[in-house]
Each structure stands twice: as C-alpha cells, then as structure tokens.
Amino acid sequence: MATEVYRESFERRANKVIYLRFLEGLADTQVGPIYLGMWGALAFFSYLLCVFITAIGFGEQVGWNPIRFLRELPVLTLYPPAPSYGLQLAPLSEGGYWQLATLFLTLTLVFWTIRIWTRAVANQLRPMVPIAFSAALFLYAAIYIIHPISVNSWNEAPGHGLAAILLWTNHFSVKYGNFYYNPFHMVSIYALLGSTLLLAMHGATILSALRYDAHKEIDEIEKSDEGTHRSQLFWRWIMGFNATAHSIHVWALGFASLVAIAGAIGVITSAPFFEPNWFLWGCRADIVSSIQAACPNP
Amino acid sequence: MLSFEAKYRQEAMAVPPLPALGLGIAKIWIGRFYLGFWGIVALVFGVLGSAAWFWQVLFVDPNRTNNPLLNFIRGQIKPPPPEVGLSIPFEAEKGFWWIFVVFCATVTFFAWMMRQVDIARLLKLGYQVPIAFGAVFSSWVTIQILRPILLGHWSEGFPLGVMAHLDWLSAFGYRFFNFFFNPFHALGITFLFGSAFVLSLHGATILSASGKKAEGVTEDNVNRFYWDFFGYSIGEVGIHRLALWAAVLCVLLSNLCFVLSGTVVQDWNAFWDFWNKAPFWSGFGF
Numbered sequence: 001m002a003t004e005v006y007r008e009s010f011e012r013r014a015n016k017v018i019y020l021r022f023l024e025g026l027a028d029t030q031v032g033p034i035y036l037g038m039w040g041a042l043a044f045f046s047y048l049l050c051v052f053i054t055a056i057g058f059g060e061q062v063g064w065n066p067i068r069f070l071r072e073l074p075v076l077t078l079y080p081p082a083p084s085y086g087l088q089l090a091p092l093s094e095g096g097y098w099q100l101a102t103l104f105l106t107l108t109l110v111f112w113t114i115r116i117w118t119r120a121v122a123n124q125l126r127p128m129v130p131i132a133f134s135a136a137l138f139l140y141a142a143i144y145i146i147h148p149i150s151v152n153s154w155n156e157a158p159g160h161g162l163a164a165i166l167l168w169t170n171h172f173s174v175k176y177g178n179f180y181y182n183p184f185h186m187v188s189i190y191a192l193l194g195s196t197l198l199l200a201m202h203g204a205t206i207l208s209a210l211r212y213d214a215h216k217e218i219d220e221i222e223k224s225d226e227g228t229h230r231s232q233l234f235w236r237w238i239m240g241f242n243a244t245a246h247s248i249h250v251w252a253l254g255f256a257s258l259v260a261i262a263g264a265i266g267v268i269t270s271a272p273f274f275e276p277n278w279f280l281w282g283c284r285a286d287i288v289s290s291i292q293a294a295c296p297n298p
Numbered sequence: 299m300l301s302f303e304a305k306y307r308q309e310a311m312a313v314p315p316l317p318a319l320g321l322g323i324a325k326i327w328i329g330r331f332y333l334g335f336w337g338i339v340a341l342v343f344g345v346l347g348s349a350a351w352f353w354q355v356l357f358v359d360p361n362r363t364n365n366p367l368l369n370f371i372r373g374q375i376k377p378p379p380p381e382v383g384l385s386i387p388f389e390a391e392k393g394f395w396w397i398f399v400v401f402c403a404t405v406t407f408f409a410w411m412m413r414q415v416d417i418a419r420l421l422k423l424g425y426q427v428p429i430a431f432g433a434v435f436s437s438w439v440t441i442q443i444l445r446p447i448l449l450g451h452w453s454e455g456f457p458l459g460v461m462a463h464l465d466w467l468s469a470f471g472y473r474f475f476n477f478f479f480n481p482f483h484a485l486g487i488t489f490l491f492g493s494a495f496v497l498s499l500h501g502a503t504i505l506s507a508s509g510k511k512a513e514g515v516t517e518d519n520v521n522r523f524y525w526d527f528f529g530y531s532i533g534e535v536g537i538h539r540l541a542l543w544a545a546v547l548c549v550l551l552s553n554l555c556f557v558l559s560g561t562v563v564q565d566w567n568a569f570w571d572f573w574n575k576a577p578f579w580s581g582f583g584f
Contacts, residue, residue, distance in 0.1 A: 017525075027536025028521070034529035067582040074573070116527055120506060123523040124515050128506035132498045166478040180464040195494040196545045200430040202500075203541025208424035215534045218517055221508040229302050230421045236300070237332035237417050246508060252501030256494045282461075289372040289461035292361065 039118060043111035050104035054078055054160055057097035077161035080154045087152060101160055102144055109137055128253070135257040142264035150271050176270040177277030181287075184266030185278075191258040198255055202248055205231045220245040299330075310420035321416045334416050340409035347402025351375065351458060354395050374459025375399060378452045399458055400442050407435045426542060433546045440553045448561050474559045479566040482555035489548035496544055500537055 017032040036044075057078045062068040069076070080102075081088075081095025090096045117130040148157045158168035173179035180186075206214050214220065214227025221244075224232075228245045236242040243251060268274075275281050282288050283295035299307075307327065315322030323335040331337070355373030356362065362369045378393025387394050414428040446454040456466045471477035478484075507520050517534060524531035532540060563569055574584075 023536075026539060028531055028533030030521075030525070030531070032529050033525055035526035067579075067584070071574070071579055071584060074570075119523055119526040123519045123526065124510065124513060125503075125506040125519055125523055126510075128502035129499060129523075129527075132502035135498070136495075166484075170476065170478050178468060180468050192490060192494055195497045196490055196548055197434075199493045199497040199500075199541045200433075200545035201427065202497075203538040203543075203545065204426035204430040206538040207535075207542060208418060208426040210424070210535065215538060216517075217504050217534060218507050218511075218515075218520070221504070222511050229300075230306065230423055232300065233303060233306050234417055234421055234423060234427070236303075236330050237327070237421075238414060240330045246505075249501040249504040249508070252497045253505060254501075256498030256501060259494045286363070286368055287371045287461055289361065289374055289459055290457070290465050 035119060037115065037118065039111050039115035043108050043115055046104045046111060047108040050101050050108060053097055053101045053104065057093075057101070057160075060093060073162070075161065075163045077159040077164035079159045079164075080148075080157050083153045083155040085154070087149065087154060090154075095154065098160060099154065102157070105160075106140075106144065109140060113137060132253055132257060135260040139260040139264040139267070142267040146264075147267050147271065150268070150273070172267075172270070176275070177279040177281075179266070179270075179278060181278040181282040182266050182270065182275075184262050184269060188259055188263035188266055191255050191262060195252075195255045195259060198252060201235075202252065205234065208234075217245055217249075306421065309422075313420050313422075316419075319415075320412060321419055325420070332413075332417055332420075334413060336409045336413040336416055340406050340413055343402045343405040343409065347399050347406060350395055350402065351399050354399075355459065358390075370460065372459070372461045374457045374462035376457050376462075377446075377455040380451045380453040382453070383451045384447060393452065396455070396458065397452065400455065404439065404443065407438060411435055430542060430546055433549045437549050437553050441556050445557050445561070448557070454560070470559070474563065475565045475567040477555070477559075477566065479570060480555050480559065480563075481569075482551050482558065483566075486548055486552035486555055489544055489551060493541075493544045493548055496537075496541055500541065 017030050019029045020031060021029060023029045058069060058073075058076045061076060062072055078098045078101055079095060080098045081090035085095060089099060092100075113130050113133055116133060117127045120127045120129055144157050148154045156172075158165050176182070206217075209227040209231050212227030212230060213225065214231055216227075219225075220228045224245055232242040232244065234242075270276075270278070279288075279294070280296070283292075283297070288295055311325060313322055315325075317323060320335040320339075324333055324338065326333040333341075354375050356366055356369050359369065359373040362373060375396045376393060377396045378387050382392055386397055411428050411431050414431055415425060418425055418427060442455045446452050456463050456470075474480070503520055503523075507515055507517075521531040521533070559566070
C-alpha cells in the first residue's frame with residue numbers, strides 16, 4: 001500500500017521536471033524530481049556543516065583574504081591533530097576543525113547510505129546499491145576511523161584538502177614500507193584495473209548489440225534474446241567463456257566491491273601490531289625482485 | 299555448443315571473407331573457440347612470447363630459486379641497457395629476450411584486436427569491443443615502444459616481471475618528482491576510480507531489479523529510484539555509453555601521463571610553478 005501512495009506523489013511531482021535536450025540520442029534527458037525525505041535532509045545539513053567548518057578552517061589559514069584563498073586552494077588543508085593529542089579532542093585551529101569536519105562527513109555518508117536504502121525499498125528494488133555503497137563506506141571507515149583508532153592517533157588520517165589527500169596516500173605508502181609490496185593493495189589494484197576492463201568489456205558489448213536490444217537488461221535476464229545470444233557467442237568464440245545477462249552484473253558488483261574491501265583490509269593491516277613495513281614482509285616472503293640488496297639479509 | 303549456437307555458426311559461415319584485412323579466413327571452431335586467420339597469428343606469437351618469458355624467468359633469471367612459483371613472482375626480463383639505444387641487440391645479456399617478448403606480445407595484442415573485429419563482423423555486431431581493446435593496446439604501444447623511441451633507448455621500457463614491473467612503476471613515479479603531482483595521472487586515476495564506481499552502481503542496479511517481473515518491477519522502478527536518489531537517471535543505453543567512455547578515457551589519459559614524463563616534463567612538482575607565477579595574481583599584490 002505504501003508503494004501506491006508513493007506512486008501517486010511521484011505523478012504529482014512529475015510535471016516539475018526539466019529536460020536536457022543536448023543529451024538526446026546519447027542518454028535519458030529527464031532531470032528530477034529528486035526526493036528529499038528525512039534522511040536526505042539530514043545528509044544535506046550534515047554535509048553543509050562539514051563544508052562550513054572546512055571553509056572556516058581555510059578562511060582562518062588565509063587570513064580571510066578571498067584572493068589568497070583562491071590562489072592557495074589546491075594546497076589548503078585542514079590537518080588532523082598532532083600525534084601528541086592521540087585520540088583526544090584538540091583545540092579548533094590545531095585539528096579541532098578537522099575532527100568536527102570528519103565527524104559531520106562520516107554522518108553524511110551514513111545518512112546517505114540509509115537514504116539510498118529507503119529509496120531502493122520504496123521503489124520495490126532490492127537494496128543492492130546501498131550494499132555496494134557500504135563497501136566504499138568500509139574503505140572510508142578503515143582510512144579515517146579504524147586505522148587512526150588502532151594506532152591511537154588521529155594524526156594518521158588524511159587531511160581535508162585537494163593536495164592533502166594525494167600527499168597522505170604517498171606518505172602512508174612510504175611510512176608502511178612501500179604499498180606496492182602490500183598483498184592486499186595488490187589485490188585491490190588488480191580489482192581496480194579489472195573493474196575498468198570489465199566496464200569497458202560490458203559497455204562495449206552492449207553498445208555493439210544495441211540494434212538487437214541487448215540494453216534491455218532487466219528483460220534479457222528473464223528471457224534472453226538475440227542481442228544477448230550474439231554477445232554471449234562473441235566472448236565464447238574469442239576466449240572460450242561467456243557470462244550471461246545476469247552473471248555479468250554479479251561479476252561487476254563483485255569486482256567493484258573487492259576494490260574497496262581489499263583496500264580497506266590493506267589499510268587496517270598496515271599498523272605496528274600487524275605489519276609495520278610491507279617491503280620487509282616482501283623480503284621475508286622472498287618475492288623481492290630487482291632490489292634484493294635493500295633487504296636486511298639479502 | 300550453446301542451445302542457440304548452431305544457427306549463428308551457420309550465419310557466420312555465410313558472411314563473405316575480406317582477405318585484404320585477414321577477416322573471415324579459416325572459419326574453424328575448435329571446441330568453443332573460433333580460430334580464424336588472426337587467431338592463428340595470435341596463437342603462434344602468443345605461445346612463442348609466453349614460452350620465451352617462462353623459460354627466461356623460470357630457468358635463466360640469475361635470481362631464480364628452486365621454487366617455480368617464487369620464480370614466477372620475482373623473475374623478470376630486463377630491458378636492454380641504455381647504451382644499446384634503439385638498435386636491436388642479438389646477445390641475451392644485451393636484452394635480446396626483452397625485445398623478442400615485447401615484439402611477440404605486440405603482434406599478439408594486435409592480432410587479438412583483429413580477431414575481435416573478425417568475430418564481431420561474423421556475428422553482425424558493432425566494433426565497440428575492438429575499439430575499446432585498441433585503447434588499452436595503445437597503452438602498451440605508448441609505454442613500451444613509442445616513449446622509448448622518443449627518448450632514444452629501449453631501456454625506458456618496463457621490465458617484464460610481476461614484482462619487477464611494480465618496482466619500475468614505483469621508481470618511475472618518484473623519478474619525475476612524484477606522479478601524484480602529474481595532472482594527467484590524477485585525471486587517469488579519477489576515471490579509474492570512476493570506472494569502478496560506475497561498474498559497482500550498474501551491477502548493483504541491475505541485480506536489484508532482476509527477476510522481479512512478477513512483482514511488476516520494470517525499468518521504470520530503476521528510473522524512479524535514480525530520480526529520487528540523485529535527480530537523474532541516465533537510462534539503459536546511456537549507462538553503457540558512460541561505461542565505455544569512462545574506461546577508455548582512463549587508459550587514454552594515462553597514456554598522456556606516461557608519454558609526457560621525461561620527454562616534455564622532467565619534474566611534475568615544478569610543473570605547478572605556473573600557478574603561483576600566473577600573471578593575474580600580481581594585480582592582487584602577490
């Protein structure tokens with residue numbers, strides 16, 4: 001019954017949509033109606049607070065000079081507290097802004113996940129999108145919450161800023177002895193490049209069979225037709241293996257989730273109590289190739 | 299054979315060959331595999347190159363152990379030393395086997411792309427898959443052939459080995475003062491993560507709606523979900539266009555980030571000086 005009510009309200013709002021004519025022939029053109037709802041409102045305000053706190057922190061750093069703000073924007077950073085603060089609250093300008101901004105960022109992501117969940121259920125869909133999103137949420141939690149708590153210092157989390165996130169990635173890799181030797185990172189990168197490959201393969205396959213309606217995937221899963229048959233034979237004749245209209249999407253979800261899950265495990269295991277130096281792990285596992293001289297006992 | 303396969307094999311037999319491009323020649327199926335002219339080329343050079351690589355890594359590499367799995371992970375074929383330049387060395391210690399394997403791999407990849415063209419033509423499909431494969435083939439050519447030629451020596455190519463190419467990649471980033479500051483690397487990574495994101499969304503979306511026809515769930519439910527969720531639903535054709543372009547752009551942008559390093563830009567950190575030195579800041583007293 002709730003669904004019927006929802007459908008009615010959709011019909012009422014449907015005349016407020018706009019159309020992007022330039023997308024005609026490429027993709028669907030309708031924009032809106034977007035749904036707000038309680039969880040949407042909470043996510044929106046919590047993100048607004050995160051941005052507001054970040055802006056205050058940046059403003060303080062540039063002496064409230066708007067031109068200096070624009071000039072330094074790429075490197076402006078809200079840094080986490082110094083290691084001496086451990087997991088305690090820090091004064092605002094010494095990392096307190098970072099702590100507040102991170103709190104509201106985390107809340108935003110949680111509210112957003114709940115929002116997607118409620119929207120999926122309201123539209124009679126299985127909550128697969130929020131489940132997939134929670135894999136990314138796990139990676140976020142590993143980087144911003146689980147790892148800092150496990151090493152007892154917020155300082156090891158990334159700062160908020162454009163350059164800051166890149167520098168953190170670089171420093172984290174170096175600090176834990178070169179992430180190229182982290183086997184979980186290897187799996188994550190494998191899945192990341194594999195996801196791009198899978199995406200190209202799937203997108204190209206469906207586009208190549210557009211004239212046989214291969215893109216009507218929800219119908220093709222129920223009863224596959226010429227478009228799916230030709231696509232399946234294409235890959236079967238090339239590499240002796242083919243997915244189905246259903247299983248390719250299981251591969252897709254699995255590979256993309258593996259990126260975040262393996263990455264999160266790689267971050268969590270990079271800690272003094274588990275593996276402080278992945279290069280030395282590589283030396284112990286005897287997999288070091290060109291630079292064996294750098295190992296303690298070559 | 300799949301239940302519907304015989305009909306399509308008959309249809310493929312009726313497609314006229316195009317000998318100038320090697321298409322539609324040797325229309326033979328071995329089990330489930332299609333052979334074809336380009337399949338023979340790919341098979342011959344693929345086996346040659348792989349055999350050379352495995353032989354070098356498992357039995358010749360000076361760092362080899364008695365454990366073949368370990369050798370597979372840490373073995374490598376090094377590119378020729380810089381003094382070889384762009385000549386073709388015929389001595390093993392001058393990097394002959396690197397040249398040999400790279401040559402075999404390049405021929406195999408090209409043949410594989412043509413094989414995709416061949417099969418797409420026989421099945422009356424579009425050529426999007428070989429085009430996408432061509433993008434990643436261009437990456438191999440850029441990194442292993444084009445960039446070394448631009449810099450004048452094969453030693454700029456990467457070593458052929460599992461751990462060795464990771465070491466090379468790590469060193470390559472720092473050699474040009476950190477690839478994290480390379481804007482094309484940043485764009486490439488954006489599309490790389492973007493691809494994983496799109497793949498995750500698409501896979502999850504279809505799985506969330508599949509097999510629920512009896513409950514009245516159609517594509518409309520997916521559209522409504524995306525309108526609710528972020529105000530736009532790209533549609534079932536659009537998502538696959540986005541997919542193809544996100545993945546292809548990721549590869550093309552990373553080609554750019556490689557080929558510019560060492561040829562045009564030596565220091566990606568100093569590259570950003572232009573921002574602070576831009577003339578428009580001076581008007582504001584900077």
